[in-house]
Amino acid sequence: MATGRLHSIETFGAVDGPGIRTVFFLQGCPARCAYCHNPDTWNPAGGQEITVEEVVRRAKRGRPYYGANGGVTFSGGEPLLQGEFVLEAVRALKREGISSAIDTSGTYFDDMSEKVIDAADMLLLDIKHIDPKKFRELTGREQSPLFRLIEVINRLDKPIWIRQVIVPGFNDDEQYIYSLNEFLRKIRSVKKIELLGYHNMAENKYDRMGLRYRLQGVRPMNRNRLQQLSSLTQIV
Numbered sequence: 305m306a307t308g309r310l311h312s313i314e315t316f317g318a319v320d321g322p323g324i325r326t327v328f329f330l331q332g333c334p335a336r337c338a339y340c341h342n343p344d345t346w347n348p349a350g351g352q353e354i355t356v357e358e359v360v361r362r363a364k365r366g367r368p369y370y371g372a373n374g375g376v377t378f379s380g381g382e383p384l385l386q387g388e389f390v391l392e393a394v395r396a397l398k399r400e401g402i403s404s405a406i407d408t409s410g411t412y413f414d415d416m417s418e419k420v421i422d423a424a425d426m427l428l429l430d431i432k433h434i435d436p437k438k439f440r441e442l443t444g445r446e447q448s449p450l451f452r453l454i455e456v457i458n459r460l461d462k463p464i465w466i467r468q469v470i471v472p473g474f475n476d477d478e479q480y481i482y483s484l485n486e487f488l489r490k491i492r493s494v495k496k497i498e499l500l501g502y503h504n505m506a507e508n509k510y511d512r513m514g515l516r517y518r519l520q521g522v523r524p525m526n527r528n529r530l531q532q533l534s535s536l537t538q539i540v
């Protein structure tokens with residue numbers, strides 16, 4: 305049976321998908337987002353080992369709280385980096401009647417990814433940036449995995465929630481939101497678009513890890529402005 309590498313577990317998660325959820329933050333990410341809150345998830349060999357049985361055991365503890373919509377979310381890091389493990393875990397949870405969401409960054413896609421998406425009940429996608437150059441600048445990755453992901457989501461007709469971090473001076477203008485709406489027309493089953501305001505609370509973590517924080521000096525996103533921009537998002 306496949307084992308995975310785990311960063312941490314959050315119980316009673318209320319923001320990573322519908323309802324109350326147990327969130328497994330998996331270790332390893334190929335991206336290097338400038339605003340990443342969890343650079344300690346980057347190393348695929350870090351964290352601790354976890355088995356599928358342990359995932360199921362921990363997930364079952366939350367079952368009384370899941371209700372009709374809750375369940376498990378696999379986040380990261382980038383969960384698609386551990387496709388074989390996540391696929392087994394999602395299937396094992398399904399046998400227990402627990403639904404799963406995959407929270408992906410669209411920066412990684414391999415031969416296992418389609419199977420994982422097919423087995424999961426829904427996806428959360430952090431869209432990063434719609435412009436290829438800015439995407440690369442922000443994440444250090446190309447957009448090609450994102451487009452492979454979109455093609456598969458459409459083919460499998462998987463429900464998806466879109467999340468977009470808004471960073472002052474980078475994508476905090478109306479025009480960006482209009483372009484984002486247009487871009488999201490490419491994805492058939494978008495159920496929700498959520499704009500998240502950039503904050504700089506991770507900066508100390510970078511210092512402690514001896515990493516350079518690329519957004520030094522960028523102020524946290526103003527809440528009113530974020531609300532204004534959120535009111536412009538559109539699900540087609």
Ligand code: SF4
Pocket residue numbers: 333334335336337339340341342343345380381382409411
């Ligand atoms: S994809 Fe997520 S975990 Fe990876 S670097 Fe970006 S924000 Fe961090």
